[in-house]
Amino acid sequence: MNVYSPERSSQLQQGMTFAERYVLLNQVGQGGMATIFQALDLHTNQKVAVKHLNLPGHLSDEEIQTRIDRFEAEAQILGLLNHPHIMALQEYLVQDSNHVMVLELLEGQELQTFVKSQKPSTRMMLKLMDQLADALEYVHSHGIIHCDLKPENIIVLKDQNLKLIDFGIARLEGVETPSSRDALVGTLSYMAPEQIQNSRVSNYQIDIYALGVVMYEIFTGSQPFVSDNPGGAMLMILNQEAPSPHLIQPALGEDLSQLILSCLKKKSQHRFLSCRQLRQFLKVVMERGFPEAQPNGPAQRAYLPQIQHFENFSLLEELVHLISHQSNGQLILWNSYQEATVWFSGGYLMHVDVKNKPYEPFQGICSLTAWESGNWMFFQRTPPQAETLAIPQSNLLIAELRKYHHEFMEYWEFYQANDIPEVVMRPSAAQISRMSEADQYLLEVIDGKLSIGQIHSILPMDRLTVMKSFKSLEDRQFLFVDRYR
Template structure:
């Protein structure tokens, strides 16, 4: 039997698997501990029945290699991967305080001050990824998780594009979640770059302020048509009480033409921090940024795995699609 050569250096850490947290078509997620790591982690293993699928294994390994390059407080921490008893696996930060999607579903729209701070954190994470040539391509509330301090952490790089690598090509293939996809992403434009993540950021901001994405419909075709040809209802028309400067940046992020969006995620981060400081004063703005309300741990029901668990397996599930990935 030929042993497949790994494309990355396997971790030296050892893991003891605990309770199963989630299961998908191609992967299983466990709570785990390691004598080499000070905190519990989440470990994802590929099912043995897909270990022979070259495409799935390649994408699984690519996600590991992407995560190895990223080290940021608002991106899920990666603890390496390898092969465990014949199964590919990787370990990552255990996030058990729910997702932004959970919070919006439970409590509705957020105050504009909190939206501003969350967006600063997301933009910081995106800029770090973009600096390393990574376009996330699936930014949405269900891929943003809360840590114990109430900060947002970006996860699920399963369909991220590595602009520094041509090993796996997906030109002409539409991937992402249709409620948050930039026009050029919908059209599978080969020139698509990090500006697509900025459009998705605008969608997330809109949802944090209103409780729903900028465009909704009965099916993906209706939503895509709106992304391509229509303008969202203005925040003021939706009754959102927020400063004009905040509404303005949302509009800019949702521009159809990538060139009309802000220059970078760092530009968005700086813009928001400066305006928040002008609005609240430096001391109060810094206090809000440094001390967000803590989020309680999400309740776990074995028959309904927590949302944060699902992203661990969805990336690999999506990788098996040959033509189009549509996740909602």
């Protein structure tokens, strides 16, 4: 780690050559944390951006070190990324206590400026939002959360493609960074409710929420929550629902409004599971709601069903309804950590897929009733040709589902009532020797690290069976709680 020393530092200025390679041509940006220069790379004869960390002399040693740590963390994160819609890091240098990132030079406009000056069509803005979601999907695939998504950090280039910039407060999932130790870092208008309630919250849904605010703003011309003071803004973000975008701009249509509002749900498990899933819906709206033939026209119907939400294990009744009414179509379900698909044909189960894994239909549909909360939408469409795998009599299937659900809830209430700690305690060697092979295997798999939901995704058994196994193991000094409750 390089600690700042006033005696060894020098202020970078226009006309200087840094590291005997980068000629600073002119200053193009100035912020509290850094100054940005356009520079000429003498080795390649290409123009680049040089981002220089500001370390004014009035800062304490601790404040200086915090700034350096943040700057280095940003460089580390950018060094992991290589994507056409993310600003590229070329080099990180420290010389005479000057900390510098050499970055790809971007010539364009901030997103909000671009929208106001160019007045792009709705279809063009949807294309840009798809690029932004693509960039975020890539970022999340590397375990990184941006944490500061806003129009100022989105640049639209001259060729009308987009670049995501400024990873200064980004976080690596599961890793404490300088920004994650701060009280509340980011831009309030784009913060998810859970960030306001707990500044250390780090999940991909906070970026999805911020993406929803960005979309709301560029499509309607205003932010969803506006207040004269930060306290009022916080209360609105925590407690109020955003007005529907199509009520502000009717040409947007209900489908695009629903997509934006789904990003802005108060509970993270009611937002989209991932940017990949968001892009799937976005493309439906773009291709059907705003076709190429009418890029400037009002929205056409994009055929997206209403996204529904469920709480407290209440999905059972919807499944019963679909079976008993001999439904035809595709049921899509998701929450903040998993997704599933069920195909129905005349009330029969054709296919059940959970976390991209096919399940035996009855076992799979039982697994869905063990979801505490989440979202669902049902597409009425002709199922693909496939062998029907369901129990033939729908009333028998419904009875079995209700029986399973009742038994599951009894076990769930037991775990809730006994406040079982989030630790699986290892039994003694003698106790292990008396276990069945199945229980020994379960012990080997969990090893004190996995939740019921996680084990359920690994073992070839439904969630109730896993909970029953834990109940039997508890008698041998096993204790457990579900992390997702």
